[in-house]
Amino acid sequence: xxxxxxxxxxxxxxxxxxxxxxxxxxxxxxxxxxxxxxxxxxxxxxxxxxxxxxxxxxxxxxxxxxxxxxxxxxxxxxxxxxxxxxxxxxxxxxxxxxxxxxxxxxxxxxxxxxxxxxxxxxxxxxxxxxxxxxxxxxxxxxxxxxxxxxxxxxxxxxxxxxxxxxxxxxxxxxxxxxxxxxxxxxxxxxxxxxxxxxxxxxxxxxxxxxxxxxxxxxxxxxxxxxxxxxxxxxxxxxxxxxxxxxxxxxxxxxxxxxxxxxxxxxxxxxxxxxxxxxxxxxxx
Amino acid sequence: xxxxxxxxxxxxxxxxxxxxxxxxxxxxxxxxxxxxxxxxxxxxxxxxxxxxxxxxxxxxxxxxxxxxxxxxxxxxxxxxxxxxxxxxxxxxxxxxxxxxxxxxxxxxxxxxxxxxxxxxxxxxxxxxxxxxxxxxxxxxxxxxxxxxxxxxxxxxxxxxxxxxxxxxxxxxxxxxxxxxxxxxxxxxxxxxxxxxxxxxxxxxxxxxxxxxxxxxxxxxxxxxxxxxxxxxxxxxxxxxxxxxxxxxxxxxxxxxxxxxxxxxxxxxxxxxxxxxxxxxx
Numbered sequence: 001x002x003x004x005x006x007x008x009x010x011x012x013x014x015x016x017x018x019x020x021x022x023x024x025x026x027x028x029x030x031x032x033x034x035x036x037x038x039x040x041x042x043x044x045x046x047x048x049x050x051x052x053x054x055x056x057x058x059x060x061x062x063x064x065x066x067x068x069x070x071x072x073x074x075x076x077x078x079x080x081x082x083x084x085x086x087x088x089x090x091x092x093x094x095x096x097x098x099x100x101x102x103x104x105x106x107x108x109x110x111x112x113x114x115x116x117x118x119x120x121x122x123x124x125x126x127x128x129x130x131x132x133x134x135x136x137x138x139x140x141x142x143x144x145x146x147x148x149x150x151x152x153x154x155x156x157x158x159x160x161x162x163x164x165x166x167x168x169x170x171x172x173x174x175x176x177x178x179x180x181x182x183x184x185x186x187x188x189x190x191x192x193x194x195x196x197x198x199x200x201x202x203x204x205x206x207x208x209x210x211x212x213x214x215x216x217x218x219x220x221x222x223x224x225x226x227x228x229x230x231x232x233x234x235x236x237x238x239x240x241x242x243x244x245x246x247x248x249x250x251x252x253x254x255x256x257x258x259x260x261x262x263x264x265x266x267x268x269x270x271x272x273x274x275x276x277x278x279x280x281x282x283x284x
Numbered sequence: 285x286x287x288x289x290x291x292x293x294x295x296x297x298x299x300x301x302x303x304x305x306x307x308x309x310x311x312x313x314x315x316x317x318x319x320x321x322x323x324x325x326x327x328x329x330x331x332x333x334x335x336x337x338x339x340x341x342x343x344x345x346x347x348x349x350x351x352x353x354x355x356x357x358x359x360x361x362x363x364x365x366x367x368x369x370x371x372x373x374x375x376x377x378x379x380x381x382x383x384x385x386x387x388x389x390x391x392x393x394x395x396x397x398x399x400x401x402x403x404x405x406x407x408x409x410x411x412x413x414x415x416x417x418x419x420x421x422x423x424x425x426x427x428x429x430x431x432x433x434x435x436x437x438x439x440x441x442x443x444x445x446x447x448x449x450x451x452x453x454x455x456x457x458x459x460x461x462x463x464x465x466x467x468x469x470x471x472x473x474x475x476x477x478x479x480x481x482x483x484x485x486x487x488x489x490x491x492x493x494x495x496x497x498x499x500x501x502x503x504x505x506x507x508x509x510x511x512x513x514x515x516x517x518x519x520x521x522x523x524x525x526x527x528x529x530x531x532x533x534x535x536x537x538x539x540x541x542x543x544x545x546x547x548x549x550x551x552x553x554x555x556x557x558x559x560x561x562x563x564x565x
Contacts, residue, residue, distance in 0.1 A: 161411065162409075164380075165379065165408075165409065165411055168378070168379050168380035169378055169379065169413065172374045172375075172377060172378045173374075173378075175370070175374045176371060176374055197418070198368055198371055198417065198418055199368075199371050199375070199415060199416065199417045199418065200415070200416045201375060201378065201413060201414070201415045201416075202413065202414050203378065203411060203412070203413040204411065204412045204413070204414070205411055206410065206411075207410075
């Protein structure tokens with residue numbers, strides 16, 4: 001098992017750092033899956049996470065100038081590591097003005113991702129700051145736990161409103177209630193609602209648009225028969241939604257959510273070179 | 285200007301209906317008195333007064349006169365209710381607190397009377413938020429019986445002169461001592477904390493002093509924890525008037541200019557601290 005990669009480009013480094021920062025806000029611990037072409041940050045829906053799951057995918061070619069990976073075996077040319085993304089985020093924060101960042105999988109005393117940040121220096125020799133981030137190697141027999149989640153059989157798919165507005169509203173609502181109801185219909189309308197003994201607040205978004213999904217045999221194609229006005233809704237933990245929105249530092253190219261009434265809300269946030277899927281289950 | 289909204293078919297007509305193009309002209313002022321969760325709202329044809337009290341020693345009032353609103357209609361002589369001010373502020377600022385230029389939140393406020401919730405309709409950029417906040421039985425409010433004719437000492441200061449002093453008050457001191465006098469030190473703020481006493485003097489001929497009418501030397505002490513929240517009002521204001529009466533009751537009146545240049549007032553009343561005597565200091 002070998003892994004070694006290098007980022008030299010300033011913009012790529014900053015972008016990568018921002019993505020890791022977003023991941024760190026969403027998960028205390030997660031799985032990093034390395035393949036020849038991609039990196040994945042995965043959180044599977046264990047009870048410990050409150051049933052939340054995450055799938056974040058990046059093409060390594062968009063970020064790394066050098067990327068060499070040898071997996072556990074030829075037929076399984078992948079590496080799965082468990083890590084604390086906050087550690088990686090902190091290491092990358094020191095790299096804001098770096099000339100280059102090298103990441104290497106090492107196993108001196110225990111498996112680590114060694115992040116070597118080469119900083120500019122006035123003398124001829126560079127200054128290098130090295131961070132050793134402990135990781136856990138996940139054995140092949142457990143890889144099935146981290147398969148890509150399938151798009152659920154949703155009732156409504158709708159584009160999200162301007163994230164800045166959604167973020168402000170959810171942040172205020174978080175002061176008032178622990179849970180929030182997201183409801184949306186196929187006419188591009190979405191409501192965010194909270195209700196407690198003291199207060200009820202509903203925010204109405206209109207004209208959001210509903211993404212066209214390729215019709216398959218099955219429920220999706222019967223969407224045309226469904227009443228366009230009827231709302232699919234789910235009550236979710238408001239802090240999980242707020243964490244997702246707060247972690248978005250850059251506006252995504254596309255942001256949408258799929259609602260399975262009373263079961264789960266599936267968020268998809270797409271940027272040019274990274275896609276993030278986040279699943280928040282409905283509260284009992 | 286649009287007429288009042290049609291009240292929905294069911295229920296009583298509104299006893300209070302108001303519209304405001306920029307909700308910050310209300311939320312800003314309410315923040316200046318937000319040191320407790322609950323407030324009493326009192327509306328008459330003249331406008332809205334929101335009162336917050338603590339420990340039976342301090343009372344803050346925010347006045348938003350009817351002219352600030354684009355529409356303000358009260359159907360009875362007066363309308364009073366108690367409401368959770370923290371919740372009200374979260375609702376008024378639902379679209380965020382930062383004032384980006386060009387965007388503002390429009391507000392419509394409706395109340396049907398005793399037992400009904402306060403309804404807020406807020407709109408920004410085509411997005412509408414509807415809030416229903418439960419109201420409670422109004423509390424009996426303190427009457428400080430502070431009238432202008434019994435004022436012993438009065439000064440008017442530009443707020444910028446006092447802001448830093450208030451922000452840096454030594455909170456390890458139990459009291460804030462205010463001395464006002466026709467003679468030196470004229471106007472002095474004192475604290476007595478763990479590191480020692482601190483005195484801040486303002487000379488009567490200072491540039492910051494807009495008016496100085498002191499007839500008698502008075503030194504009064506007020507619980508610092510009760511007065512500290514007034515720093516919020518001070519931060520928003522351009523001028524502050526400080527008055528005391530013969531009993532040592534303190535009146536602080538803050539002149540606040542809102543985003544549209546209109547003037548509103550916030551006042552704080554505080555009674556002197558009886559517990560601390562000269563000997564203990």
